[in-house]
Amino acid sequence: MKIGIIGGGSIGLLFAGYLAEQHNVTIYTRTEHQANEINKKGVTINKQNTSKTYRVQAKKTSVSVIEEDIVFFAVKQYIVEDVLLQIPDLEKVRTVCFLQNGMSHIKIIEKLINPTILVGIVEHGALKKNETTVTHTGVGGTKIGVFKGKNKAFDSTIPDFPIESHEKWYEIVTSKLIVNAVINPLTALYGVKNGELLENGYFHNQMKALFHEITSVIPSNKEKMWELVMTICENTAQNKSSMLRDIEKGSKTEIEAILGYVLGEAIKKNEKVVITQFLYDSIKGKEQKGG
C-alpha cells in the first residue's frame, strides 16, 4: 500500500518508520531540510538498546499527495487547518486519517470531501531526537475508527506497532480526550511527571474532582474511564506529559483542543465546570508568561 504521512514530528517519524516495514511510505515534512535529511539517512527508531533504520521517501508538505492510498495526518491539532490548505489535490486521495489529540479538529475534517475519513488515537510514547531519529519510549498501540466512509478503518500487526480498527470513532477519541484532559494540564501546571498525580494526595484529589467535572460534560462510562485514566497514569508514571514538555520548551500546548473543547461542550449543555475553567486559564496564563 502507498502510505503518506504528513508531519515529521515524533509521531510522524514513528509511523513512517514502522509502516515502512510493510508499506511504501512517503513522509511529508514542513521543511525542505528535514525531507533531504530523511532521503539521505532514512528514519531511525531507537527502542531501549536497539536501533533500526528504515528507508523512507520524503517530500516537503506543499507537494501533491495524489499517489497515496491513504494519508495520515500526524501534526498538532492547532495546525491541521493550515496544513490542509497547503496540500494540493488532497481531495483526490481516497482515505485520510487524522491522529490528533482532542476534538477541535473534528469540525475541520467534517468539511473534507474525501470518500473515507478516519480518526485515530496514538498510545505510544515517542520523543523526537533529531530530524531523522525518534526514540520509542513506550510501546502502546493505535486505535482507528471510521468517521465517514467505508466500514473498516485500517489494521496492521507490525510488531510493537499494532493498529486496530474500532467501530466507534467517538468513543476512541473522547476516551483519549478525557485521559489527556485529566493528566496533561495538572502535570503541566505543577511541573511533575505523570506518576506524581497518583503519589501526591492533594494532586490526586484534584484529579478526581477534574475527572468528575469533565465526565459530567463528555458522555462516557465513568467507572471504566476512571480505571483507564489510572492505568495510563501508572504505566506512564516516569513520563512527562506532552503538555508539560510544551510548557517547558515554551511551545504552544494543545490546551484548546483538550480543555477548550470541554469548556465549549459545557456551555452547550449549560453545565458549570469551574475547575476546568481554572486549569484552562492556568495553562493559557503559563503559555503567555512563557518559560
Add this chain to the structure above:
Amino acid sequence: MKIGIIGGGSIGLLFAGYLAEQHNVTIYTRTEHQANEINKKGVTINKQNTSKTYRVQAKKTSVSVIEEDIVFFAVKQYIVEDVLLQIPDLEKVRTVCFLQNGMSHIKIIEKLINPTILVGIVEHGALKKNETTVTHTGVGGTKIGVFKGKNKAFDSTIPDFPIESHEKWYEIVTSKLIVNAVINPLTALYGVKNGELLENGYFHNQMKALFHEITSVIPSNKEKMWELVMTICENTAQNKSSMLRDIEKGSKTEIEAILGYVLGEAIKKNEKVVITQFLYDSIKGKEQKGG
C-alpha cells in the same frame, strides 16, 4: 513603656528596631544564639540606602515575660499555639497583641485570660537578612484592633512605622485575609511576582473568580475590598508574596490560616468554593512535593 516581642523573624526584628526609638524593648527569640547576637550587635534596619542600628535587649523565648507592659506575637500563625505553651507567666501580662495573618489563631487566643487581647495586621514589606538585620523593603503601617478588654488598642507615630488603633478587629483581620487569599496562593502556584496577576489576563481572570468565591463566604464590602486588593497588588508589583518565598525555600506556608479558614467558613455556610479548594490542594500538594 516596656515592650516584649516574641519572634526574631523579619516582622519581629522590624518591630523591635522601630519601637526601640520610643520604648524599652526586649525581643524573645527561638534560639539562644540569635539572642546573644542581638545583645551583642543590636537590631539593624536597612532601608533603601540608609542603615540604623538600635539597642535592643534579647532573651530566649522560654523565659518569663512578666515584666512587659505589652507583648507582641510576631511568629507564624501555625506556631502560635506551641509558642504560647513555652512562655511562663504569660497570663500575668496585661496586654498581648497578635500580628498573624489569617484567622486560624483567633480560636487559640479566645482561650487566653489576659485582661487585654489585641490583634493586628502588618502592611510593611520586610526581609530578614541575618539574625540581627532586617531590610524594610516596603513602608506601610500596622493596624491594631481590640479583640478583648480596654477601649483603645495601641498607637504610635514613629516615622515610617505608624501604628493605628482601629475599632473593629474583625474587619482589619478579614480585609488582610482576603487580600492574602487572593494574591498569595496564585503567585505561589505560578512562581510569579504580585504584578504578574495584573498583567497576565488569564491569571487576572482567576483572581477575580477567586475573589468572588471568597467574598461570598467572608462578609465584606465587595467593591471596596476589590479596590484594596488591586491597590496592594499594584503597590507590591515587584515583590514576591510570602507564600511564594515559602514555597521556593521549601518552608511550610500559611495556607491553612488563609484558604483553610475560608474552606472552614464555606462548610459552615454550606457554600461551594471550588476554586478555593483547588488552590488549597495546589499549595498543599506543592508543600508535599517540596522545592
